Structures are given as structure tokens and as C-alpha cells.
Amino acid sequence: MKWLELLTVGGATLVSAVTVVVLYSLGVRLTAMGGDQRAAAPGWLRSLAYACFALCGLAVLFGLYLIIPYFSG
Amino acid sequence: MVALVIALALFFDFTNGFHDTANAMATPIATGAIKPKTAVTLAAILNLVGAFLSTEVAKTVSGGIIREGSGGVQITPDIIFAGLMGAILWNMITWLKGLPSSSSHALFGGLIGAAVAGIGFNSVNLETLLQKVILPAVFAPLIAAIVAYICTRLAYALTSRHDPETGTKLTQKRGGFRTGQIFTSSLVALAHGTNDxxxxxxxxxxxxxxxGTQTPGSGPQLWVIAACAFAIAIGTYAGGWRIIRTMGAGLTEVKPAQGFAAETSTASAILASSHLGFALSTTQVASGSVIGSGLGRRGTSVRWGMVGKIALGWLFTLPAAGIVGALTALLVKTGVVGVVIAAVAGTGAVLYMFLVSRQSKVGHHNAVEVEEAGQAVRFAKKKAFARARARANESARANEPKDTER
Known part of the structure; x- marks a missing residue:
């Protein structure tokens, strides 16, 4: 039986999905904080938010890079 | 015969496309992230791209379940013709009913039925069947649902903001997930293309x-890849609005954050499984994700009746397509006349279902009631929801300080 493969697929799914969702959610949260009226440092928060979105995008691209056989040879 | 089978296979690809548009595009359409027309266009293009990206699955997909090659039985175009017939008819029936069922299971079922009727029971490799079809069918929705549940909880936990002093809600900007949905749903469409x-x-x-026109063991030829890519893209563009309605609104009410979590889980599950060799059905993963994200958000109810209907559909997919495949195989066995009868009957059935579908049209305009008609309903719902929440808050107020302390 292929239990190990099943476990790998489940684990990989969990790790990748959680990474993307956490990064994006942090980005959303930081944007919301930056948008507050009495935010301490809106500029910082905004750029941190963008960094989160960018990291999230990178995570997705890295995943695609791993999957597309053209790149991984 | 070969030409007929190829035409049928491409038609199956087409039904596969419009059957599965829902997997990628139901949730963004439901949350209003993308307009319906734009969504199917995007899905079609990405399916096209995805189909060209990888041919790994093509090399292994049909192998193994039916014993072929040396030491096994000779698989003939007749068998494949019969199998495809079963798969297409079942795809059309489930589409008419608006049920998201697995196109791959329909294909496997049809092929198995055809092989059993045409050759005999010994032609089916039961162990591979269990490994490749039945176990994934159980685990795919389970994995997807669990992951989507966790992701939805995380997304809501990370974006929930309360004023530390007064406890009132601050702006959360959860609408931001809508933008993210455009990307995640594109990813699902891409994954679907690489897979299906x-x-x-x-x-x-x-x-x-x-x-005998191609050497055994070689990969698909370029024109085959191109034809399949276009067939699935056109099918996707045609859009299975009935199934989009089921997935987008029938299972649970989908909010942007949920949709984002569900799509991320779907995309990761499909890509992970097709890369690591444990093939999961796109449809089952997507349905599992939507259900999981529905469970993950408080105040959302999952319509279990609909879930049961879908599960029943999954249960029937393999045997039903198998029976049609078997009947067709028996017809084809009788000779040329049988083939003609099967082809005509199949076309007739497809046409009939198409005509029935015209009577209660579900198109991009009413697949998911987003704005026009939904306005009044949604307003009332929101009010009721707010009332319910106020009541819940009152009763939960006693516990709340403890929650914030943790």
C-alpha cells in the first residue's frame, strides 16, 4: 500500500496551504492596521504588509517551480 | 474506429472541462471576486497553459488498472470507445443534476466496465483499482477538508481585530482576500489543466x-497535447454553470477569506498529489475544501443534505459509468452495426440531455445570485445574522474576558 505517499501528499498540502494563507492573512491584517486612524507608524505597517504579500507570491512561485518539470529538469 | 475514438476522447475532454470549471471558479464567482464571464475565460486560458506544462500524468494515468501489454490482455480501440461512452454519458447526467462528480472516476468506471464486458473479470487489476481510485476517493476530500478547515481558522484568527480596551471590532479589511482569490483560483485552474x-x-x-501507429511506451505526440489542451479549454469556457451554482452557493455560504483558504488548499492538494504520484480527483478535493472552509468559519452552516447528495453521486460514478461502458462494449462486440447503434444512441442521449437542460437554463447570469436578485435576500440575511450574533454575544460575554487573556 502507498500509505507513505498518502502521508507525504497530505503533509505537503498542509504545509504549503498554511504557508500561503498565513502570509496572506498577515498581509491583510497589516493593511488593516496601517489603515487605522491612530496607527503608530502607518508607513511601516503598509510596507510590512506588502512584504507579506510579496513573500506569499514568492512561496507560490517556488511551489510552481518545484512542480513544473521544465525547471526541475 | 481510431478516428471515432479520438473524436470521442476529445469530446470527453470537453465535458471534463465544463464539468470542472466549477472547481476553480465557483468560489470567486460566489464572493464576487471575479465576474462570471471573466472567470471562465481566465480558467480556460490557464487550463490551456496547464495542459502544455506537464505530461507526467499522461504517461501513467491509464496504465495499470486494466492489465495490458505482455502477459495481460490486448486492449482494443473498441474497449476504449465503450469506456469513453460511459464516461461521457455519466458526466452529462451529473452536469444536468448539477452534481460535482469526478470526471476521472467516470473515465475509470467506463473503461473498467467495458473491459469486464468485453474481455472478462480477469482483465481488471483489483489491487491497482483500490490504490489508484478507491483509496484516493476516500482520502482526497478528507485531506482537503481538514487543510481548508485549518486554513480558514487561521485566516480568521489572524485577521480578527478587537480594540483591546473596549472590545469593539476594528476594521479588518477581509475584502482584501478577494484580490487574493483571483490568484488562488487561477492556480486551481492551472492545476486542473496539468492534471485533467x-x-x-x-x-x-x-x-x-x-x-499500432505509435511505439509502445512513448509519450503523447504534440498534436495530441494541443488538441486535448484546446478541447479542455473550450469546455471550460463553455462553463458548467449548474455545477458552479452547487459549489458556489449550494454547499455553504462562501466569504472571501473562506474562498481564499479553500482555493489555496485545493491548489496545494492537487499540485502536491500530481507531483508526488498519489493521484487525487480535482473535483473531490475542491468539494472537500469548500466543505472544510464552511466548517471553519463560525456562523456558517454546511448544507449536509447537499453534501449527502454529492457523496451519493460519487458512490454511483464508478458503477454507473461502468454499466454504460459494459453495455456499449457488448454492442460494439457485435460488429460494425453495433458500433453505429452505440454511436447514434450516445449522440442521441447527449442531445436529449442538452435539450432538457435548455428548459431550465442556468447561465452565467443566474449561476450564483450575486447582485440583482440577491440584494433583498442578502439584506434580510445580514440583518438576521446580526441579530443572531448580538444574541450570541450577549450569552458569550461572560466567557469573553477569559478568551482575550489567553
Whole structure:
């Protein structure tokens, strides 16, 4: 039986999905904080938010890079 | 015969496309992230791209379940013809009912039925069947649902903001997830292309090998890849609005954050499984994700009646397509007349279902009631929801300080 493969697929799914969702959610949260009226440092928060979105995008691209056989040879 | 089978295979690819548009695009359409027309166009383009990206699945997909090659039985174009017939008819029936069922299971079921009727029971490899079809069918929705549940909880936990002093809600900007949905749903469409177009490529290649025009063991030829890619893209563009309605609104009410979590889980599950070789059904993963994200958000109810209906549909997919495949195989066995009868009957059935579908049209305009008609309903719902929440808050107020302390 292929239990190990099943476990790998489940684990990989969990790790990748959680990474993307956490990064994006942090980005959303930081944007919301930056948008507050009495935010301490809106500029910082905004750029941190963008960094989160960018990291999230990178995570997705890295995943695609791993999957597309053209790149991984 | 070979030409007929290839035409049928491409038509199956087409039904596969419009059957599965829902997997990628139901949730963004439901949350209003993308307009319906734009969504199917985007999905079609990405399916096209995805189909060209990889041919790994095509090489392995159809192999193994039916014993072929040396020491096994000779698989003929007739068998494949019968199998495809079963798969297409079942796809059309489930589409008419608006049920998201697995196109791959329909294909496997049809092929198995055809092989059993045409050759005998010993032609089916039961162990591979268990490994490749039945176990994934159980685990795919489970994995997807669990992951989507966790992701939805995380997304809501990370974006929930309360004023530390007064406890009132601050702006959360959860609408930001809508933008993210555009990307995640695109990813699902891409994953679908890399996965499902491959199955038809595998079938056509199998036919070409069986007919002796291609050397055994070689990969799909370029024109096969292109034809499959276009067939699935056109099918996707045609859009299975009935199934989009089921997935987008029938299972649970979908909010942007949920949709984002569900799509991320779907995309990761499909890509992970097709890369690591434990093939999961796109449809089952997507349905599992939507259910999981529905469970993950408080105040959302999952319509279990609909879930039961879908599960029942999954249960029937393999045997039902198998029976049609078997009947067709028996017809085809009788000779040329049988083939003609099967082809005419199949076309007739497809046409009939198409005509029935015209009577209660579900198109991009009413697949998911987003704005026009939904306005009044949604308003009332929001009010009721707010009332319910106020009541819940009152009763939960006693516990709340403890929650914030943790």
C-alpha cells in the first residue's frame, strides 16, 4: 500500500496551504492596521504588509517551480 | 474506429472541462471576486497553459488498472470507445443534476466496465483499482477538508481585530482576500489543466499504441497535447454553470477569506498529489475544501443534505459509468452495426440531455445570485445574522474576558 505517499501528499498540502494563507492573512491584517486612524507608524505597517504579500507570491512561485518539470529538469 | 475514438476522447475532454470549471471558479464567482464571464475565460486560458506544462500524468494515468501489454490482455480501440461512452454519458447526467462528480472516476468506471464486458473479470487489476481510485476517493476530500478547515481558522484568527480596551471590532479589511482569490483560483485552474487534460492525452496515446501507429511506451505526440489542451479549454469556457451554482452557493455560504483558504488548499492538494504520484480527483478535493472552509468559519452552516447528495453521486460514478461502458462494449462486440447503434444512441442521449437542460437554463447570469436578485435576500440575511450574533454575544460575554487573556 502507498500509505507513505498518502502521508507525504497530505503533509505537503498542509504545509504549503498554511504557508500561503498565513502570509496572506498577515498581509491583510497589516493593511488593516496601517489603515487605522491612530496607527503608530502607518508607513511601516503598509510596507510590512506588502512584504507579506510579496513573500506569499514568492512561496507560490517556488511551489510552481518545484512542480513544473521544465525547471526541475 | 481510431478516428471515432479520438473524436470521442476529445469530446470527453470537453465535458471534463465544463464539468470542472466549477472547481476553480465557483468560489470567486460566489464572493464576487471575479465576474462570471471573466472567470471562465481566465480558467480556460490557464487550463490551456496547464495542459502544455506537464505530461507526467499522461504517461501513467491509464496504465495499470486494466492489465495490458505482455502477459495481460490486448486492449482494443473498441474497449476504449465503450469506456469513453460511459464516461461521457455519466458526466452529462451529473452536469444536468448539477452534481460535482469526478470526471476521472467516470473515465475509470467506463473503461473498467467495458473491459469486464468485453474481455472478462480477469482483465481488471483489483489491487491497482483500490490504490489508484478507491483509496484516493476516500482520502482526497478528507485531506482537503481538514487543510481548508485549518486554513480558514487561521485566516480568521489572524485577521480578527478587537480594540483591546473596549472590545469593539476594528476594521479588518477581509475584502482584501478577494484580490487574493483571483490568484488562488487561477492556480486551481492551472492545476486542473496539468492534471485533467492529461487523462485524455493518455487515452488517445493508448488508442494510437493499440492501433499500432505509435511505439509502445512513448509519450503523447504534440498534436495530441494541443488538441486535448484546446478541447479542455473550450469546455471550460463553455462553463458548467449548474455545477458552479452547487459549489458556489449550494454547499455553504462562501466569504472571501473562506474562498481564499479553500482555493489555496485545493491548489496545494492537487499540485502536491500530481507531483508526488498519489493521484487525487480535482473535483473531490475542491468539494472537500469548500466543505472544510464552511466548517471553519463560525456562523456558517454546511448544507449536509447537499453534501449527502454529492457523496451519493460519487458512490454511483464508478458503477454507473461502468454499466454504460459494459453495455456499449457488448454492442460494439457485435460488429460494425453495433458500433453505429452505440454511436447514434450516445449522440442521441447527449442531445436529449442538452435539450432538457435548455428548459431550465442556468447561465452565467443566474449561476450564483450575486447582485440583482440577491440584494433583498442578502439584506434580510445580514440583518438576521446580526441579530443572531448580538444574541450570541450577549450569552458569550461572560466567557469573553477569559478568551482575550489567553
Amino acid at each position: 487534460a492529461q487523462k485524455t492525452m493518455g487515452i488517445i496515446t493508448l488508442v494510437l499504441i493499440a492501433a
